Amino acid sequence: MNKGVKLILAVVVLGALIAAWFGVRSINDKSEEPEDTTSLLFVVETDPAQLTSLEYEINGTIYTFAYADGKWINPADVHMPLDQTAVTGIASALTTVACNRMISETGAGSAEYGLDDPEYRITLKYSDGSAVEYYIGDQNIHTTDYYLTVKGSDAVYGVNQAILQYCSKSYGDMLALDEIRDIAADKVDKLVCETDGGTVTLEKLVRVETTDKENGETEETRVTYYVLINEAGEKTELDAENGGEIVDGVLNPVIIECADYYAEEAELAAYGLDKAVKLTVHYTEELEISTENSSSGKVKTPMQYVITFGFIKNAEGADTAYMRLPDSDMVFKVDVSAFASLF
Structure with a gap:
């Protein structure tokens, strides 16, 4: 191939590349333009x-x-x-x-x-x-x-x-459904469940465990654990994981459905809530305070949150659980298996 032919081909290829570049640029420019709604x-x-x-x-x-x-x-x-x-x-x-x-x-x-x-x-x-x-x-x-x-x-x-x-x-x-109060699990001190048979309590405690080190020194570790006290006063110790699962179950109950969004007093018996089980969450919250000299700060304050539960026997003889939140007219059908040890 002689130099003249090569030169012509080079010019043709260059022209094609330039045309392609402008074409792509044109498409990109169009894609960046605001959508035209005048045709709607x-x-x-x-x-x-x-x-x-x-x-x-x-x-x-x-x-x-x-x-x-x-x-x-x-x-x-x-x-x-x-x-x-x-x-x-x-x-x-x-x-x-x-x-x-x-x-x-x-x-x-x-x-x-x-x-x-x-x-x-x-x-x-x-x-x-x-x-x-x-x-x-x-x-x-x-x-x-x-x-x-x-x-x-x-x-x-x-x-x-x-x-x-x-x-x-x-x-x-x-439906705008009522929601349980947002309480951090690590702020919960104890759960108190009042039933017909008595009171069941799950309390969080901390103990200090001492271990010997190789150099002859000792090391102290704070260990969190729970104590479950049944109606008869019998105590069962639970580790942090098992006790924490019960607390998490209460704070994040599995809601199956909203059984009634406006349950009147006369309707509560249908959900076992006329003889409700009262479960009180005791927790600590840091609240902002102001003093007389206008300085502000936070103080740890004990708080309570009360949830009520009702139980109705189903056709198979098992309990169906219902939950009602404070100041709410709603009744929720719930799964309480995660914290059944409290009832």
Whole structure:
């Protein structure tokens, strides 16, 4: 190959590389640009602050939420403790719906899109008396979008499947459940369980153990252990690990379900809580204090936290355990196997 041909090939290759570089740069520049939302079609665009109720239907089950006295409620059960943040998020999402494109100008009631019998029906009502209702049908298997239409319109749109996370939650998914107090296990001094048969106590203690070293000196070690005292006053020593597991079990009970989120006094017997077992957690907490001269500091303060338990015999004759927290109307079905030695 002569030098002229080689030179021509080199120029061609160089030109191709330069073109490729500019092409990649162009693509990268475009990817760094902010997403263009002007092409989105806002088929529902309303003010969530004016919303008085929202309702969605999933496969024949209707979930309704009403906004009253500054909070969201279930109008059919005003005692239901709804997670206000969760419902507010749903309200915000469902009042502004942007679709990717219009699929068809007609066909709102068509079986082709699953809109003749839509799987999801959403109804929004506002303080001025107006209402918006829209439906979501089948999924497009190619784009993964869902078909959507608004009541009063014959057009069909494609909406991102992410919308389903806002209209597929049951009441149970949005309960704001009471939580046990956050107590550090190493701050617990003892557990006292008062039963019909007497009192069971688990107490944390520390002893100093002395060991001889090779050089003739001695070494002192502080060892944590627990003593379990049953109703008869009999004592059983537990090491730090076994005693700590009981404490952890009490502080982090395994909750099977919320059996009743508003248990009235007359209903407590159904959970054995009319004859409740009282379990008191004794612990120490450092509290901030201020003195007369405005100086501040921390002081170790003994604290108590009382949890009540009830037991009901099931069909097999075994005990089903229920738990109630202080100042709470909720009853939880729990697994107490981790601290059964206290009962």
